[in-house]
Amino acid sequence: MRCAIVGSGLAAFATYATLRHGGLPAEEIVVFGTHEDPTEVWRTRAAAIRQQRMRSESDGHLAPAAFPGLAVREAARRVSPAPLLRSVTNRYHPSVDDFLAHADSLRSRTGWERSFRLQRVERIRAVDGGFTLDGEGPFAHVLIATGHPGLARPDAFPGAVHAYEPHDYASKVAIVGAGMAAATEWLNALAAGAEVVSIRRREPLRRPLNVPRPFFSKRGLAAFHSAPTERRAATLRELSTPSYPAGAAWDEPVRAAERDGRFRVEASPNGSEQVIAATGFRHGFRHDPLLADLVDAHELPTHDRWLVLDPDSTVATLTDETRTLSVAGIAGQWAFPAADTIAGAKYAAHAFRRRACRTR
């Protein structure tokens, strides 16, 4: 085995598909994970907030090549140019069902099951010629994609249900947060007939994607990568501000509810029967036991809550001509600010493929 992927979520699967596209046989890759279905965790969370559409656009799928995107596929399936027209005007957001169906189809084509091993890795160690995973190996190239290190629950509301956990809506609901999940929950609760109290620390930021578009390409990344450490961290903090897209689909139901007195912003739940914490995930590698152990064992460079990575998402001190340690997903933000998006997963996957296939 030359390559190991630690984790079995979307980022892991995007990396796996990319390696297979690069010509690596399934027998040379092992995926260590806790879920055989790479979409299971994400699917559960999306279902919890009743998400219908992706925030990403046509190229927000897990296949290695951006083309054909989901808009092209939908246009071909429906024999309609409408998805393409919406895509060129940045108004196309694939449905969650389409995204998942495409992921399932890709999974069956790539041979994921042949490489998957049901095992939670607890320790990664650098050794001559690669890395051992819980003593197994060595693997020359390892990519860590362990995902978000747990849900963030506000201390002020210990009884709150998290938005990403299955739940229904009471008749009066307080929703904590101001990001995409919170905005989705406002609409869900209103649609369910509930009265909504929005609890937020700041006014929501309206942005089509998680981060401004230039940060998805070298154009914005070049300045980010060359910035001094603290400025880079400051940029990441700023980009972490919760946001959701602009548009009437988001605003109209809220405005209508405000007019009817069913939606208001308050500092406390104010008698709400239910509190929903749409507060996202815990931040920082310290919350991930595997990464925390790896950092401590090899004294890896860090800054604040971030693992310091090279622009190609690798850990510089443990990567050379013969071996690669890459980080994908939210823990890879030091290389790619939108690391917890599909584009971020692919960014790390592309760099990992270049290294894994070059030294094959």
Next chain:
Amino acid sequence: MSYTLIGRIQTRVVSVLPALLVALALQRWWAIELVALMLGIGLVLDVAVYHRVFTYQPAWLALPLGVLELGLVYGGMRWLHLMAPLRWALGLYAIGWVAAQLFGHAIFPRLRLEYAEDGGELGRRGALGAVAVATIVAGGLGAAYAVRPPTVHLHGTIQGPLVIRHAQTLVGGTVKGGILIRADHVTLRNVTVVGGEDGIDVLDSHHVMLDNVRIVGVSLDGIHVRRSSVMIEDCKITSPNGPWVQGIDISFSMDKEMSMVEGCTIVGVREGIVTHMTMVDVMHNHIGATSLRGITMGEMSMGAISHNDVLGAHGVGIICLDHSECEIEHNTIVGTRTDPTGDSSRAGVAIEAHFFAKAKVKHNTVIASPGGVQAFDGSTVTR
């Protein structure tokens, strides 16, 4: 997409490849020059404007930017006197634009996984490809420049007739007694011809361009073209020396490349523009006070007669004659006068199809022409 400057340039250069291949297949210098012009204007815009203005470029912008670039390319063609047939030039531009969309949205993202995140950069192979394409364009342009005909500037008045037997560009000056062209790839620009039987004779010659020529006082034809292909733009033919003078006569060229007459002003002759057995487009001309007909497309000719003004013609304004097939559109015919001979086919007819000719007639303006639009002798007029 958020392009880097290098990404824009590499994407632009490699995407021009299909248009370049078509240009090479056409084996015409103008096609290679046009591709070079498209590429040059695009690169200047990339560096000077697009990179600075668009940190992110949504896909829909390709349409307005494509229109902008088309306008600039057309202006550049006119400014550089690029002898490109308009329809072919538009076709080549369309190929370039569509190819750029296909490359940018489908082919590059398919072939190079990092295309978007690298801001349109194509990697080592792409860079080599861009250099190769740029080299071919530059080589073609250099070759076109190297074999271009010499330019001869005339000053003052030359006693003619002047006979041209080699490819060349003749600029300026006045020629007395006419010019005879017997060579391919001849351009006359800003030349005035005074007197003689025919002002400019073009015989058995291809790719002849007559640009802004003035012809005064001839006794037969202003411009007389036989078995040749010509582009005539912005000419002026006036003050005929006798009652039998025709403005422009293009004949017996059916097996040659299509000819074009555009933007000419012809006044006081017997027939303004007349064609026989020729494929020709006659557009945006101003014909006045003709004594026989304004525009005649005759003897199995084929082509369009569009956007012309025909004023004060005697007898007939525009005629599609003798088995010809004509598209007569968007013309203005005013004050066509009735011939006193009593011939109904010359009774102030604005547009006429005669003797088994087929005329498609649309969107013409006919004023004070008592004969209106008519068909005679087995001809058809369809609207």
